[in-house]
Amino acid sequence: MTLPSVAGAALGAANAAPKTDDLPKYRVHSSYAPSAQPGMPGPFPGRVVDVHAAGSIDPATDKVDPAIVAEMMKQGMLALTGEKDYRAAWRRFIEPNDVVGIKLNCSGAPKICSHPVVVAELARQLIATGVPAKNITCYERFQDQVVSAKYPQYLPEGVNVWAASALRDAINGYDPRTYVEVDFFGEDDTRSNMVRLVSERFTKIINVPNMKDHGASGVTGCLKNIAYGSFHNVARSHRFEKTNTYSFIGTLASVEPLRSRTVLQVMDGLKGVWHGGPFLHQDRFRFYPARMMFGTDPVAIDRLLTDIIEDKRKAEGVISVFNRSMDYVKKGDFRKDPNTNNFIREPGHIEFAGSLGLGVFDIAKITRKEIRL
Amino acid sequence: MTVLVLLAAALPGLFVEGDPAPGIRDAGVECIQAPPAKTAAWSGQCVNAVDPASLQKLPAPGVRYRMNEARASSAPWVDSNGARYLRGIQGKALIAAGDGRAALAAAEAHAFGADVLVTAAPKDWKAFGDMRRFLAALPAAPLPALANIGFEDDGTPAALENMNLLLRRNLLFRVVSTPDKELSLNVKPKGGDPSAFAYEVRQKLTDAKRLLRLYGSEVVVARLFGDASHRRVALLNYSNRVVEGVRIRVLGAWPKVSVHAFGETVEAADIVLEGDATEFTLPRVTAYVVVEMAR
Numbered sequence: 313m314t315l316p317s318v319a320g321a322a323l324g325a326a327n328a329a330p331k332t333d334d335l336p337k338y339r340v341h342s343s344y345a346p347s348a349q350p351g352m353p354g355p356f357p358g359r360v361v362d363v364h365a366a367g368s369i370d371p372a373t374d375k376v377d378p379a380i381v382a383e384m385m386k387q388g389m390l391a392l393t394g395e396k397d398y399r400a401a402w403r404r405f406i407e408p409n410d411v412v413g414i415k416l417n418c419s420g421a422p423k424i425c426s427h428p429v430v431v432a433e434l435a436r437q438l439i440a441t442g443v444p445a446k447n448i449t450c451y452e453r454f455q456d457q458v459v460s461a462k463y464p465q466y467l468p469e470g471v472n473v474w475a476a477s478a479l480r481d482a483i484n485g486y487d488p489r490t491y492v493e494v495d496f497f498g499e500d501d502t503r504s505n506m507v508r509l510v511s512e513r514f515t516k517i518i519n520v521p522n523m524k525d526h527g528a529s530g531v532t533g534c535l536k537n538i539a540y541g542s543f544h545n546v547a548r549s550h551r552f553e554k555t556n557t558y559s560f561i562g563t564l565a566s567v568e569p570l571r572s573r574t575v576l577q578v579m580d581g582l583k584g585v586w587h588g589g590p591f592l593h594q595d596r597f598r599f600y601p602a603r604m605m606f607g608t609d610p611v612a613i614d615r616l617l618t619d620i621i622e623d624k625r626k627a628e629g630v631i632s633v634f635n636r637s638m639d640y641v642k643k644g645d646f647r648k649d650p651n652t653n654n655f656i657r658e659p660g661h662i663e664f665a666g667s668l669g670l671g672v673f674d675i676a677k678i679t680r681k682e683i684r685l
Numbered sequence: 686m687t688v689l690v691l692l693a694a695a696l697p698g699l700f701v702e703g704d705p706a707p708g709i710r711d712a713g714v715e716c717i718q719a720p721p722a723k724t725a726a727w728s729g730q731c732v733n734a735v736d737p738a739s740l741q742k743l744p745a746p747g748v749r750y751r752m753n754e755a756r757a758s759s760a761p762w763v764d765s766n767g768a769r770y771l772r773g774i775q776g777k778a779l780i781a782a783g784d785g786r787a788a789l790a791a792a793e794a795h796a797f798g799a800d801v802l803v804t805a806a807p808k809d810w811k812a813f814g815d816m817r818r819f820l821a822a823l824p825a826a827p828l829p830a831l832a833n834i835g836f837e838d839d840g841t842p843a844a845l846e847n848m849n850l851l852l853r854r855n856l857l858f859r860v861v862s863t864p865d866k867e868l869s870l871n872v873k874p875k876g877g878d879p880s881a882f883a884y885e886v887r888q889k890l891t892d893a894k895r896l897l898r899l900y901g902s903e904v905v906v907a908r909l910f911g912d913a914s915h916r917r918v919a920l921l922n923y924s925n926r927v928v929e930g931v932r933i934r935v936l937g938a939w940p941k942v943s944v945h946a947f948g949e950t951v952e953a954a955d956i957v958l959e960g961d962a963t964e965f966t967l968p969r970v971t972a973y974v975v976v977e978m979a980r
């Protein structure tokens with residue numbers, strides 16, 4: 313299938329994405345060395361398996377079919393790895409003695425989040441692979457968001473759910489020794505520390521983002537979920553109209569040990585958001601791709617995600633995610649009007665992450681295997 | 686770096702304007718202060734007459750989160766008397782501590798070495814008394830306050846707001862009448878945005894030269910005291926709840942860290958010598974925490 317190319321669309325020379333010389337000065341503080349083959353981009357750079365199943369979710373009720381999700385996951389993993397048994401496919405990435413973190417996306421919970429049925433099935437397949445339930449932890453930053461999604465009602469017994477912060481400004485769940493230091497606008501707290509479990513406990517991480525538009529970064533998929541969801545004090549990057557999401561997302565995702573330990577990307581695209589993300593402010597901004605994408609390369613998946621969101625926005629007749637005109641920024645109510653922007657969007661963050669070695673951005677070098685159930 | 690004042694103030698007193706009320710013993714004060722016309726009513730209680738007109742009135746410390754206000758910054762607004770204390774107050778101050786603020790008012794006065802009386806609702810007398818007992822039990826050895834910025838205070842409201850923002854950003858300064866060559870930086874008051882002023886000072890000083898930095902909270906203000914062999918960090922939490930985790934960086938190698946926290950037992954965690962500084966985490970910061978550091 314030929315994908316429409318959107319890179320460069322509506323990108324005028326005068327208001328293009330930041331030049332490298334203009335980027336903030338980042339200081340990465342980590343004592344962790346990269347693994348021999350870092351999880352991102354992992355063993356399959358540029359490879360994406362895109363599994364569609366119209367029956368996976370009922371748009372009328374939002375009800376998700378667990379059996380179809382289970383089959384989507386098995387088929388996705390088999391196609392990604394070329395294995396014949398789904399457990400063998402999982403073992404290409406996860407061993408029974410691993411301590412596994414499942415990175416949820418709950419920023420828009422409970423309306424839009426890593427669906428509990430998807431997360432539960434992922435945990436079940438890990439357990440079937442031999443990982444003890446007690447060694448699996450679903451994690452996110454903010455406790456109130458995680459609680460609202462009610463994961464324990466779906467998860468196999470023994471699987472843990474953990475949030476780094478009960479209160480938004482609490483830092484005890486973060487590693488004081490592993491952080492990125494940067495001064496964006498004169499903020500006094502210039503550090504963003506890594507989630508403590510990522511550096512101190514997990515040996516492998518599976519990222520489960522959604523398919524969403526994002527007011528600051530353009531779209532939010534694999535990269536933003538693993539980056540902004542594994543560090544604290546990150547919202548400071550999008551405080552003013554011109555944000556620093558372009559370079560901050562990839563920079564955070566590159567920090568060890570996060571980069572090495574994040575070995576799989578499982579994008580939950582059963583339900584998506586085409587405007588107002590990461591939240592679902594209005595039901596009319598949701599849509600139902602009814603698909604899941606599998607890979608080890610977050611850049612390649614997010615590159616495809618950009619097309620999905622852009623195509624949907626075009627179909628809805630609203631401005632492009634690449635629109636950088638200040639005429640649309642904070643002009644109206646971003647939460648209600650899809651022809652407004654909250655910030656100058658930075659979908660270029662995906663290409664920037666690619667330049668850091670996190671994956672393949674060039675659409676011509678991305679191979680997408682499509683499966684329809 | 687130079688010295689300012691010592692962290693060894695008289696304990697804050699309780700000023701009671703109203704009629705006698707039960708629970709005064711909870712305040713932990715031997716003698717209360719009251720207006721002359723009220724002293725006779727306090728039979729059986731040590732009471733000193735103080736004319737409130739002789740006291741400099743100061744507002745209650747605290748935080749306004751301003752959740753429903755359109756504003757340039759999302760940072761909570763800290764109401765601190767610190768700048769007023771550093772400018773200097775005439776005689777004794779009187780703080781009308783609002784709901785639940787009596788203990789913080791007492792702690793703030795202690796951290797800045799100010800001589801104050803506090804008025805509080807009877808329901809807050811116990812908290813005030815608890816704080817007084819905590820202050821009385823702190824290490825008694827006075828240490829000089831440390832600063833490496835000189836601020837030439839001209840006495841104007843703008844200068845007070847400049848100092849307020851320096852203090853809020855934990856940029857340690859002392860008031861000077863003329864530039865002090867021993868300090869890393871000397872600055873004059875500047876009108877306009879006091880937050881921008883504080884950032885300008887910070888850039889001139891550079892973060893590398895900051896004697897102390899805090900990470901993880903916008904509602905905690907610190908003071909630093911010390912001599913050749915010790916450092917003492919006094920932390921005021923201006924919010925109405927415990928702050929869950931603050932990372933503290935103090936210039937110099939001070940690996941022995943002990944903590945005195947109001948109301949709780951707190952231990953320093955993740956102590957590291959990082960470059961030319963010592964870092965540690967306080968997992969919980971109550972209304973007032975004093976940290977002792979040594980080589």
